[in-house]
Structures are given as structure tokens and as C-alpha cells.
Amino acid sequence: MCVSRDRTAGFAVYQRNLHFDAVRVWTMTFQPMVFQRTATLISQSDPETYRVGLLLSGAMQRSWGRQEANYGKYELHADDSSQPFELRVRSTHGPISCVGIEIPKKQVTLPRGRADRLIGRPVSARNGIGALLAGALLHLTTDTSVYRPTDDSRLGAILGDLVSALFAHVMEEDDRGLPPETRRRTLALRIQQFIRQHLHDPQLTRDTIAAAHHISTSYLHRLFQDDGIPVMAWVRHQRLERARNDLALHAMPVHEIAARWGFTCHTDFTRAFRTAYGTPPRDYRQQKLHTQPTRPSVSRNSGAKTSA
Incomplete structure (x- = not known):
């Protein structure tokens, strides 16, 4: 400023x-x-x-x-x-x-x-x-x-x-002056944004999502029906996508990645991951390690950072 x-x-x-x-x-x-x-x-x-x-x-x-x-x-x-x-x-x-x-x-x-x-x-x-x-x-x-x-x-x-x-x-x-369908779509986008920001929370449920937006769980269900996927299935898909990305990028243990994205049971995470992607999370990580190209090593000089 x-x-x-x-x-x-x-x-x-x-x-x-x-x-x-x-x-x-x-x-x-x-x-x-x-x-x-x-x-x-x-x-x-x-x-x-x-x-x-x-x-x-x-x-x-x-x-x-x-x-x-x-x-x-x-x-x-x-x-x-x-x-x-x-x-x-x-x-x-x-x-x-x-x-x-x-x-x-x-x-x-x-x-x-x-x-x-x-x-x-x-x-x-x-x-x-x-x-x-x-x-x-x-x-x-x-x-x-x-x-x-x-x-x-x-x-x-x-x-x-x-x-x-x-x-x-x-x-x-x-x-208030918008058509009902526009209001519905706007609310659905707002809920999706809320879910993305709370994927780490294992207590993220239909009830907590609905309560946070002052709507009933049945209305929440109808909003997601428009996209052809139940709300908790959408939540699970978002969690699995982020876990899959972490498996390819981070060396942390698989169970820690699962917990990081709201999976409280490692067995449930492994089963859901295999169902979604056709392979267990450990095997997926090994596949990504073998398919990543080898990069030449680059020496880096350390320097002081200046901030504006």
C-alpha cells in the first residue's frame, strides 16, 4: 500500500x-x-x-x-x-x-x-x-x-x-431479483466452495453442510441431484482427487495423506481409492515414481529474500 x-x-x-x-x-x-x-x-x-x-x-x-x-x-x-x-x-x-x-x-x-x-x-x-x-x-x-x-x-x-x-x-x-434457477445454481456453487475448504474435516456431513447454509438436508440433496451425484459422493470424490495428487507429489505415509483429507479409517480410504482408480494407493504411488522423468540436478545458490 x-x-x-x-x-x-x-x-x-x-x-x-x-x-x-x-x-x-x-x-x-x-x-x-x-x-x-x-x-x-x-x-x-x-x-x-x-x-x-x-x-x-x-x-x-x-x-x-x-x-x-x-x-x-x-x-x-x-x-x-x-x-x-x-x-x-x-x-x-x-x-x-x-x-x-x-x-x-x-x-x-x-x-x-x-x-x-x-x-x-x-x-x-x-x-x-x-x-x-x-x-x-x-x-x-x-x-x-x-x-x-x-x-x-x-x-x-x-x-x-x-x-x-x-x-x-x-x-x-x-x-432476490434473480430467477429461481439462478439462485439455486449460485447456492450450489457456494456450497461446493464451502466443501472444498473443509475437506480435511472428518465431521463434514450432510447435516453440517446443510446447517452451514441454513437449508434442509433434503434441499441439499436436491441441489446436488441437478449434477447427477449425491452430495457425499461428491465430497468423497474431491477428497480422493486431492489424496491422489498428494501421493504423486509427497513422500508422507499413505495413512497421513488419508487423514489429511478427512479419511479417519485407512482401510476405508484404500478401498475407496482402489474402487475409484483401479489400484491401491501404495501401488499408484509406485507407478507414479517409475513414470516420472529423471531431472538433471541443479545447484542452487542461497540468497536473502527481499519483500516489497
């Missing part, structure tokens, strides 16, 4: 960061400034994250492409680290303050193309899901003394769910 000061103001910034595994929560207090995320900066470094900010004082204008949006106090806005934009923040009464969250895109359980519809859009933090997310951010940044280091992963997961819920809520509002 490139930061420059407003011509009428001094350069003063206070920022505090809180890390909850891969999720970062931050607070900022600063004088009027201009923040830019340029194509050059993106090409140099892209963390593949979404940032959701909450303006607590001051006013802000965002421009990206040919679009513009204005934000006032207690409004949320989302940025994508992969998209250029410019933020101009101003105030007539003292410094500007805000709080926000930066989260890996892979932790937002929605298809990226769909989630991008929220980028730059003003969302109220005074009610609904916006208020829930705002309340959580304000609570965390006000007092962290009551939490233990072991709470970090739990808090990161909760914050990820709140950001996903905010994105989903806005998209569902937009989808």
Missing part, C-alpha cells in the same frame, strides 16, 4: 495490529491521507486477502476503475489485495479513526467471483451482520487481556465466519 499525506495535513499515523492465526485485526488513527494500491504494487506482492474496514470518524472516498463510492461514519467497506484502488480519507474535526480485518481469501467460504461483488460497496455497521462484525472488531480491539494465546485459532475462525456471513448476506440481497 502506498500512503501519502493530504497537502493540508501533517503526517501522523498510529496503528495497532492483532494476529489471530492468519487473520489480522487492526486499528488506525491518522491525519487526512491518500492510500493507493497500484497495479505495480500488486505485481510485486499480493497476499491474496480481503480487507474489511469500519470507519469510526471522518469520511472517505474510494475510486477503482471507473467507479467511485463514499463512506461515512459507521460504514463498512471491503478491499481486495488483487485489485487496484485509491482511498482518500478526510476529516473536519480532528484525526480519522478506523478498525478493520484482513483475512485470506481462501478462508472466505464463497466463490471469489461472487465475493468480489462486495468490493467497494458501502455496508451499514448499525444493524444486521454488519453490526455483528463491527461489534466483534471493536470488542477485540478494546480489550484482549481476557483471551489466551490458545484462543487465537478459535477467534480467527469466528472472525472468518463473520466476514463470510457478511459477504453472503449482501449477495443474497442482490440475488
Whole structure:
């Protein structure tokens, strides 16, 4: 991010960061400034994250492409680290303050193309899901003394769910005017994305998938019937494909690969793998080892990395 000061103001910034595994929560207090995320900066470094900010004082204008949006106090806005934009923040009464969250895109359980519809859009933090997310951010940044280091992963997961819920809520509002078949297909794509991100969880079942999307298991079944495959068969296929890829690329024991992708019983994994691909997983690995071409050895010089 490139930061420059407003011509009428001094350069003063206070920022505090809180890390909850891969999720970062931050607070900022600063004088009027201009923040830019340029194509050059993106090409140099892209963390593949979404940032959701909450303006607590001051006013802000965002421009990206040919679009513009204005934000006032207690409004949320989302940025994508992969998209250029410019933020101009101003105030007539003292410094500007805000709080926000930066989260890996892979932790937002929605298809990226769909989630991008929220980028730059003003969302109220005074009610609904916006208020829930705002309340959580304000609570965390006000007092962290009551939490233990072991709470970090739990808090990161909760914050990820709140950001996903905010994105989903806005998209569902937009989808109300769409034809029923389009809404069904959109929901099915969202569920498939959710499943891909939770394949490692052995507790991923019809009930947990349906509950996460506020639908019945029978409706979940009908959604997958459209593609001609039962939902849990689709889950098993996704797990097996990832296990097969790992067998060809990693030397870790077969039972560890199975567990990595949600198979709790090694025997069940071996049987399912042989049924799907016609050979046991160990034999498949041996076949891949013998068919991979031998590469010439290359000496590599170690060097220090620099980050933009």
C-alpha cells in the first residue's frame, strides 16, 4: 500500500495490529491521507486477502476503475489485495479513526467471483451482520487481556465466519431479483466452495453442510441431484482427487495423506481409492515414481529474500 499525506495535513499515523492465526485485526488513527494500491504494487506482492474496514470518524472516498463510492461514519467497506484502488480519507474535526480485518481469501467460504461483488460497496455497521462484525472488531480491539494465546485459532475462525456471513448476506440481497434457477445454481456453487475448504474435516456431513447454509438436508440433496451425484459422493470424490495428487507429489505415509483429507479409517480410504482408480494407493504411488522423468540436478545458490 502506498500512503501519502493530504497537502493540508501533517503526517501522523498510529496503528495497532492483532494476529489471530492468519487473520489480522487492526486499528488506525491518522491525519487526512491518500492510500493507493497500484497495479505495480500488486505485481510485486499480493497476499491474496480481503480487507474489511469500519470507519469510526471522518469520511472517505474510494475510486477503482471507473467507479467511485463514499463512506461515512459507521460504514463498512471491503478491499481486495488483487485489485487496484485509491482511498482518500478526510476529516473536519480532528484525526480519522478506523478498525478493520484482513483475512485470506481462501478462508472466505464463497466463490471469489461472487465475493468480489462486495468490493467497494458501502455496508451499514448499525444493524444486521454488519453490526455483528463491527461489534466483534471493536470488542477485540478494546480489550484482549481476557483471551489466551490458545484462543487465537478459535477467534480467527469466528472472525472468518463473520466476514463470510457478511459477504453472503449482501449477495443474497442482490440475488432476490434473480430467477429461481439462478439462485439455486449460485447456492450450489457456494456450497461446493464451502466443501472444498473443509475437506480435511472428518465431521463434514450432510447435516453440517446443510446447517452451514441454513437449508434442509433434503434441499441439499436436491441441489446436488441437478449434477447427477449425491452430495457425499461428491465430497468423497474431491477428497480422493486431492489424496491422489498428494501421493504423486509427497513422500508422507499413505495413512497421513488419508487423514489429511478427512479419511479417519485407512482401510476405508484404500478401498475407496482402489474402487475409484483401479489400484491401491501404495501401488499408484509406485507407478507414479517409475513414470516420472529423471531431472538433471541443479545447484542452487542461497540468497536473502527481499519483500516489497
